[in-house]
Amino acid sequence: MAFHTVSYEGIEIEYELLRKDVKYINLRVNKQGKVVVSAGKRVPLSVIEEFVQSKAFWIITHLAEIEKLRSQMPDVGLFDGKTLYYLGKPYRLLLERGLAEIRLEKGEIHMSSPKVNSEELRQEYLSWLKRQAAEKFEEIMNRIFPLVEEYNIVRPKISIRNMRSIWGSCTTGGDRIRLNLQLMKADEECIEQVILHELLHFPYPNHGEAFYAAMTRLMPDWKERKQRLETKYKDGI
Ligand SMILES: [Zn+2]
Structure with a gap:
């Protein structure tokens, strides 16, 4: 990597010069605001400098635009790089x-x-995550629903909501379970645990002994999965 500068009306323009197996000189400004020039191995530096000089006005205008775009994103700190x-x-x-x-x-x-x-x-x-979740939750339901076949329940529809405090819930009518969009942070085993939990509320509405006995019978490691969900993936998006 070699850095060079030319100056235009008192403004220094720094550019990176890449020597390549090409005959021409090529100049671009990347998204980070870096000027990159590639030129053939035989092109003299003076010719390259002259070329960059001739593009100086364009480069400066372009850099100013990039800077403007960046300054228009003052409030992305919460999100960028997260x-x-x-x-x-x-x-x-x-x-x-x-x-x-x-x-x-x-x-x-x-x-x-x-x-x-x-x-x-x-x-x-x-909203992107919700579109991914719609597919993923159905796919996991396909795997988990056969586990509760013995209870003869109707396969419920899934609705997805972004919620603060609960991972899932089911309607008393018994045709729908509601899953928290935030579950998409978790690994699939954790999502399986939540879906099974909600499905078992159709035969066992309360968290009684029979409910937990069925959980353990159908998914022996459900506690570890639940524990992981509540520690590793607890931070909200
Ligand atoms: Zn429950």
């Missing part, structure tokens, strides 16, 4: 300005958004 759990694994959230998009990649959540306020960003993340 570690979020997703299905039991920690991800570092990296925020970029752009069209709304979220993707997971090697331990990172790349969130692109036109929003600049951390509460709006949080809402955007939660």
Whole structure:
């Protein structure tokens, strides 16, 4: 890596020069506001300098735009760089300005958004999470529902809500269980535990001995799973 500078009307422009196997000179300003110039190995430095000089006005304007975009994101501190759990694994959230998009990649959540306020960003993340949850909770229900076959209950519908204090609940009518969106932080074993717990409330409405006996019979390690859910994944998004 080699850093060079040219000056334009008293403003120093620092750029990184990469020597490559190319004939031309190429100049770009990346999202972090770094100027990168690549040039062929035989192109003399004076020619490169002249080239950068000729682009100086464009570079300065471009850097100013990037700086402006950055200063328009004063309230993202709560969100940018934060570690979020997703299905039991920690991800570092990296925020970029752009069209709304979220993707997971090697331990990172790349969130692109036109929003600049951390509460709006949080809402955007939660609505993305809700779409993922709709699929994931159904998939886990497919695995867990056969465990309660003996009780002859009708498979309930799942509704998802972002809640503060409870992981799940069920309606007395018996056709619906409600799961906390925040469960998406936890690993699937923890989610299985919550779903089984709610399903067993259809035959056993209260937390009596029979209820816990059935939990232990169908999922011998339910206590560890519950414990993990309430310690490791307790922080809200
Ligand atoms: Zn309960």
